[in-house]
Structure formats: C-alpha cells, structure tokens
Amino acid sequence: xxxxxSAFVCTECGAEYRKWQGQCSSCLEWNTLSEVRLxxxxxxxxxxxxxxxxxxxxxxxxxVVDLGSVDLTEVPRLSSTFGEFDRVLGGGLxxxxxxxxxxxxxxxxxxxxxxxxxxxxxxxxxxxxTGEESLSQVAMRAHRLQLPTQGLKMLAETSVETVLAVAExxxxxxxxxDSIQTMHLEDIASAPGGVAQxxxxxxxxxxxxxxxxxxxxxxxxxxxxGTLAGPKVLEHMIDxxxxxxxxxxxxxxxxxxxxxxxxxVNELGVFAMLExxxxxxxxxxxxxxxxxEEQAAGSLVMVVWEGTRPLLVxxxxxxxxxxxxxxxxxxVGLDQNRxxxxxxxxxxxxxxxxxxxxxxxxxxxxxxxxxxxxDLAVLLAVVSSLQNRSLPRELVAFGEVGLSGEIxxxxxxxxxxxxxxxxxxxxxxxxxxxxxxxxxxxxxxVAVDKLADALEAL
Numbered sequence: 001x002x003x004x005x006s007a008f009v010c011t012e013c014g015a016e017y018r019k020w021q022g023q024c025s026s027c028l029e030w031n032t033l034s035e036v037r038l039x040x041x042x043x044x045x046x047x048x049x050x051x052x053x054x055x056x057x058x059x060x061x062x063x064v065v066d067l068g069s070v071d072l073t074e075v076p077r078l079s080s081t082f083g084e085f086d087r088v089l090g091g092g093l094x095x096x097x098x099x100x101x102x103x104x105x106x107x108x109x110x111x112x113x114x115x116x117x118x119x120x121x122x123x124x125x126x127x128x129x130t131g132e133e134s135l136s137q138v139a140m141r142a143h144r145l146q147l148p149t150q151g152l153k154m155l156a157e158t159s160v161e162t163v164l165a166v167a168e169x170x171x172x173x174x175x176x177x178d179s180i181q182t183m184h185l186e187d188i189a190s191a192p193g194g195v196a197q198x199x200x201x202x203x204x205x206x207x208x209x210x211x212x213x214x215x216x217x218x219x220x221x222x223x224x225x226g227t228l229a230g231p232k233v234l235e236h237m238i239d240x241x242x243x244x245x246x247x248x249x250x251x252x253x254x255x256x257x258x259x260x261x262x263x264x265v266n267e268l269g270v271f272a273m274l275e276x277x278x279x280x281x282x283x284x285x286x287x288x289x290x291x292x293e294e295q296a297a298g299s300l301v302m303v304v305w306e307g308t309r310p311l312l313v314x315x316x317x318x319x320x321x322x323x324x325x326x327x328x329x330x331x332v333g334l335d336q337n338r339x340x341x342x343x344x345x346x347x348x349x350x351x352x353x354x355x356x357x358x359x360x361x362x363x364x365x366x367x368x369x370x371x372x373x374x375d376l377a378v379l380l381a382v383v384s385s386l387q388n389r390s391l392p393r394e395l396v397a398f399g400e401v402g403l404s405g406e407i408x409x410x411x412x413x414x415x416x417x418x419x420x421x422x423x424x425x426x427x428x429x430x431x432x433x434x435x436x437x438x439x440x441x442x443x444x445x446v447a448v449d450k451l452a453d454a455l456e457a458l
Contacts, residue, residue, distance in 0.1 A: 010027060010032045012027050076095075088260075101113065102219075102221070105221075109178075122150075125174075126153065129176060130178050132179060160183050172214060179220060202237055270287070299391065301425070302315055304367075316363075330358075330359070342401060350455055359382065377396075383455060414436045432447040432448060
C-alpha cells in the first residue's frame with residue numbers, strides 16, 4: 001500500500017512547499033502554511049488535480065486547431081430571473097461555467113440562490129445540493145419566502161462522489177452547491193473546509209460542469225476581513241467570483257463582481273432584503289440619494305461609475321478640532337490612505353490647513369467607492385465642513401485630483417452628467433476634459449483645471 005504523502009499549502013496564494021516554514025516565499029505572508037495530506041494515486045485511475053489544473057482538462061478539446069477557425073457563435077445565456085444578478089454576471093448564466101458566490105453570514109447568499117433556483121426550476125432542470133441545512137430547513141425558508149417549490153430537485157449531501165452520481169442520473173442544467181466548504185472527497189484525508197478538501201472538491205465539480213455543460217453555482221464563506229475562505233487557487237479555477245455585501249443594520253445588499261470571464265469586472269447589483277426575500281433595486285441612485293430636507297455642512301453628491309452604469313451617492317465629511325497630538329483620519333467606504341493624500345493636496349494647493357482637525361468621512365448607504373473620481377467631491381465636502389457652510393442641494397461633483405493640484409478627467413464623464421441631470425441636479429463641477437460641448441437642458445456645467453478653480457467655483 002502506497003504511503004500517504006503530505007504537502008504544505010499557503011492559504012493566501014496557494015503556493016505549495018514540501019516542508020513547513022514560517023513565511024510564504026510567494027506572497028510573503030506569515031503563518032499561512034497548512035499541512036495537506038495527498039492521497040496516493042490508485043492504479044488505473046487518474047490522479048486528482050494537484051493545483052486545479054486538471055479541473056479544466058475534461059471540458060477542453062484535445063485537438064490542436066487554428067485560432068481563426070474557432071466558431072465565434074455566441075453561447076446562449078440563461079437568465080437568472082433577476083435583472084441585477086444578470087447584470088453582474090454579464091448578461092446571464094453561461095452553460096458550462098462555474099460561479100462562486102461569497103459573502104458574510106446572513107448576507108443572503110442562500111436566499112438569493114434559493115429564489116433563483118425555485119424560479120428557474122419552473123422551466124429548467126435544477127438540482128440544489130445543501131450541505132449546511134436539512135431539507136426541512138430549506139423547505140421552511142422557501143415557504144416563508146412564498147416561492148414555487150414544485151420542480152426543484154433537492155439533495156442533502158456533503159460527499160462529492162454522491163453528488164456527482166446523482167447529477168449524472170438527474171442531468172441538471174443548473175447545479176447549486178451550498179456550500180463548497182462542506183463538501184469532501186473520500187480520497188482526501190482531511191476535514192471538510194480544509195485547504196485540500198476545498199481545492200480538490202471545487203476542481204472535481206468544475207470538471208463535471210465543463211464536461212456536462214452544466215451551470216455550477218458555488219456558495220463560499222468569507223473570512224473576518226472579507227476575503228474568500230480557503231485556498232487562493234479556488235478563485236483561479238472558477239469563471240466568475242461574486243461577493244454579496246451588506247451590513248446587519250441595513251436592508252440593502254450589493255452584489256459586486258470581482259472576477260468574470262464573461263462580463264465586466266466590478267459590476268454592481270443592488271438588492272433590498274424584504275419580508276419575502278431579496279428584491280432587485282432598479283434605480284439604486286434614488287436610494288442612496290434619500291437626503292434630509294435640511295442641508296448640512298459637509299454633504300455633497302458625487303457621481304461614481306460602477307461597472308457599466310453611473311451611480312449617484314452622497315459623501316459626508318465631518319471635521320472637528322482634535323484634542324490629540326495625532327489627529328484621526330477615518331474613512332468609511334473610501335481608501336483611508338487616499339484621504340490622507342487628498343488632505344495634503346488641499347493644504348499645499350488649496351491653502352486650507354487640516355493638520356489640527358479630526359477628519360471623518362462616510363459614503364452614505366454602505367457603498368464602497370473604489371475609483372478616483374470621488375477625489376474632488378471628497379475635498380469639496382471637507383472644505384464645506386471645515387468652514388461650516390453647506391453646499392447647494394442641486395450640486396454634484398466628480399474628478400480625480402493629482403498631487404500637483406490638477407483636476408484630471410475620468411472615464412464616461414458625459415454619461416455621469418446626464419445621469420445627474422435625470423435626478424434633478426442643475427449644477428456640476430467637473431474636469432475640463434469631461435465638460436460636454438452641449439450641456440443637458442437645465443444643467444450648468446462648471447469646468448475646472450485646478451483645485452483652486454474648484455474652490456473658487458463654490
């Protein structure tokens with residue numbers, strides 16, 4: 001009998017080592033190596049994928065073809081019955097693809113997939129595999145959400161071999177696994193949720209999806225810092241990685257695409273958690289713009305670009321005289337390091353000193369702004385709070401601020417202005433390169449080149 005071998009795998013980047021060491025040489029993280037027991041290869045059987053590379057081998061052609069002769073016929077997509085879900089996916093579910101849905105506990109991952117599976121089961125073959133809950137628990141949730149339950153095939157199982165045997169018999173078009181951390185292979189001598197089990201289970205399931213042209217939907221847990229739990233190589237094996245975000249104190253959920261081989265990355269879908277489950281929000285800007293009647297200092301609306309559409313969100317700044325030798329810089333929804341850089345630019349090129357002030361910044365609605373078009377709006381909100389003077393309610397601003405105080409253009413500037421005009425805004429401070437030749441009716445566009453020009457325009 002062959003002796004079982006072991007390796008040490010980094011949980012951050014997926015690098016493998018023969019011996020344990022304190023620091024991973026690839027990603028330079030400390031104490032991230034965990035031991036993985038490798039199953040001995042059985043005679044006459046192909047070894048399972050070492051790093052997930054074999055996960056795609058079954059579904060790919062073994063013949064060498066010329067790139068120009070490849071059929072470019074677009075693969076028909078399957079609608080998830082949610083417009084916002086389809087938007088993040090790039091137009092719908094692609095047959096033979098593997099989609100990973102992650103999120104914090106209670107964010108609504110299982111609810112979203114159960115709603116999708118129940119609706120799709122009315123016209124297509126769907127198999128829902130639950131490894132965390134019993135069938136009665138899933139049935140009670142479906143009854144509470146008032147979902148159509150006829151036609152949806154359910155299986156409570158954690159063995160990958162059993163799941164694949166049932167899938168071979170049922171031949172589903174959509175296969176849902178809730179969750180990948182509960183799945184295990186008999187050949188792997190480790191507990192479910194470990195590095196080896198998660199990696200090998202995902203590789204086998206992905207290979208089945210490629211071979212059978214099945215849509216594979218995986219639920220993944222996240223760690224305390226919001227990253228996907230398990231080996232990093234898991235994200236390389238799947239075709240799309242989506243993250244469902246939302247705080248416990250908010251009924252709104254945002255679905256963001258982090259990786260997508262069939263659509264745009266960083267696309268954003270917005271849902272509202274209601275009594276009967278998740279409901280898609282058609283006009284997210286209207287939600288994030290629910291402002292109070294009394295305009296307060298330090299509040300300004302900015303136009304950010306999420307995926308393929310503009311989004312209007314409100315940024316709030318609060319400056320208060322610091323009683324500490326080292327003033328605080330707190331940013332919620334924005335990069336804290338970029339806030340410190342913008343405050344230095346404001347002092348150097350705007351003549352306003354904030355070194356003795358605590359600066360607190362918040363993006364309303366729990367939205368995380370990842371692009372630099374919020375720079376100008378952030379600085380204008382900071383100035384408004386510093387001078388305790390409120391800004392006009394009909395004003396919007398966007399633009400990137402450089403270290404020399406210049407206002408740089410951002411992509412899709414004209415579409416941002418049009419979106420602001422649709423919501424009733426009548427004045428916009430934008431980079432000069434983004435100023436349209438003809439402004440929308442009722443909209444005054446103020447084009448600026450320098451930060452000093454923007455402060456003067458206020």
